[in-house]
Amino acid sequence: MDWNDLRYFLSVTRTGSLTGAAAALHVSQSTVSRRITALEESLGTQLFVRHATGYFLTDRGQDVLRRAQAVEDSIMALEKGLTGLDNSASGVVRLATAETLAVSLIIPALPEFSARYPHLCLEIITSTDMVDLPRYEADLALRLVRPSHGNLVIQKLGSMASAVYGSVDYLRQHPPEETPPVGGRRFVVWDKSFAHLPSATWLAERAYDLNPALVTTSVAAQYAAVKAGIGLALLPCFLAVENDDLVQVIPSEQVFSEDLWLVTQADLRQSLRIRVVAEFLKVLLARHQSAFSDFG
Numbered sequence: 001m002d003w004n005d006l007r008y009f010l011s012v013t014r015t016g017s018l019t020g021a022a023a024a025l026h027v028s029q030s031t032v033s034r035r036i037t038a039l040e041e042s043l044g045t046q047l048f049v050r051h052a053t054g055y056f057l058t059d060r061g062q063d064v065l066r067r068a069q070a071v072e073d074s075i076m077a078l079e080k081g082l083t084g085l086d087n088s089a090s091g092v093v094r095l096a097t098a099e100t101l102a103v104s105l106i107i108p109a110l111p112e113f114s115a116r117y118p119h120l121c122l123e124i125i126t127s128t129d130m131v132d133l134p135r136y137e138a139d140l141a142l143r144l145v146r147p148s149h150g151n152l153v154i155q156k157l158g159s160m161a162s163a164v165y166g167s168v169d170y171l172r173q174h175p176p177e178e179t180p181p182v183g184g185r186r187f188v189v190w191d192k193s194f195a196h197l198p199s200a201t202w203l204a205e206r207a208y209d210l211n212p213a214l215v216t217t218s219v220a221a222q223y224a225a226v227k228a229g230i231g232l233a234l235l236p237c238f239l240a241v242e243n244d245d246l247v248q249v250i251p252s253e254q255v256f257s258e259d260l261w262l263v264t265q266a267d268l269r270q271s272l273r274i275r276v277v278a279e280f281l282k283v284l285l286a287r288h289q290s291a292f293s294d295f296g
Contacts (some may be wrong), residue, residue, distance in 0.1 A: 003289035004241065006068045008035035009047065013065055016054040065283070075286045081279040089276045090119035096138035099126040100219040104239055105284065106142075113280050120273055139274055140264040142281055151266045157285050158292040159257035161198060161237040164250035170229040171247055181249045186213035188225040193217070198258060199234045208232075238288050260285070260292065 011021035022029040036189065040047050047061035057065060097106065102124050110122070127137055146154060166185070177184030189212040190200040203209045211247045213231030216222050222233040223240075230248055240246040262281060268274045 001078055003013045003037040003071065003287065005035050006071055008032050009039055010072060012036060012048065012055050013057060013061075016056075018055070027152050033151070042242045044186060056224050059081045063112075076284075089117050089272045090275045092121045092123060093140070093277045094125060094138040095277060096125040096141040096143075098144060099144075100236060100239070101142060102126050103220065105288070106281075109280075109284050115216055117276055120223050120276060122277065139268055140262065140278060143263055144258045145226055146261050148261065153264045155262045155263050155271045157260045157282065160260050160292055161252040162234055162255050163237055163240075163248045163252040164232055164255065165226050165235050165240050165246045166232045167229045168245050168247060170226075170231065171249070173229070182208065182232065185249075186211060186231040188212065188214045188216060188222045188231045191215050191217045202256060203234060236273065238292065241288075 005119040011024050015021050015024060018029045018032045021032045045060045046058055047064055049058055174185050187203060187208045189203055190197060190210040194200050214225050223235055226233045226246060237252055262278060264274060
């Protein structure tokens with residue numbers, strides 16, 4: 001279930017109109033309408049009866065409302081748990097994670113975190129080399145590979161979905177040929193030195209890496225290339241979910257997901273500063289459930 005769509009659904013339910021929901025969420029009315037339509041299509045059912053006097057829930061919509069409120073309550077409980085931690089937390093926390101997660105997910109949320117914990121400094125390590133927590137090179141890590149050794153506390157936070165995306169302009173200029181949806185279209189791919197990555201392997205197994213439109217060494221470059229209309233690319237869904245110019249060409253359920261692990265040094269797990277950052281990451285992923293499934 002896409003939590004972003006559920007937020008729009010709940011707002012329309014509470015305000016009774018697209019206009020009211022748009023004002024409450026600070027978005028356009030067309031965005032609200034598109035989100036509601038997407039939710040109805042994903043569920044395969046009509047949630048609202050559209051009337052001149054407003055939007056009214058169908059019987060199926062009433063059922064979805066109860067479930068959506070339960071999801072909302074869970075996320076609010078997480079946020080309440082975060083605010084319940086002592087805001088006197090101070091010191092330095094070294095967090096190791098992938099550059100894509102740092103740049104596109106964690107750093108945009110840091111103003112809220114810093115305002116709540118002004119005496120806590122977060123150091124984010126995005127080296128391509130694997131940081132060794134047992135040797136105290138970092139305090140905790142958000143990883144796509146589960147560590148196999150060390151005195152660590154390991155928690156699975158969910159699964160990061162990926163899908164093949166293309167820009168609206170590129171797809172219009174390059175209609176699929178004999179083998180839809182990729183026939184006649186070219187891919188932005190990884191340099192051979194990154195052939196071990198799951199996304200590079202997935203492309204190679206299907207020969208999508210032949211005759212590439214562009215070869216890169218980072219997800220950020222691939223994302224920029226897709227937005228520029230250079231070709232198709234296999235991207236993490238959280239990068240593209242809010243971008244109306246990007247379209248899923250091959251959906252995530254036909255691609256793959258990667259487990260996301262929160263890893264902490266065992267002797268630091270009771271540290272307030274570590275707990276604060278860990279809860280911050282959990283809340284952040286809960287807000288992006290559409291791209292991080294099986295959130296735990």
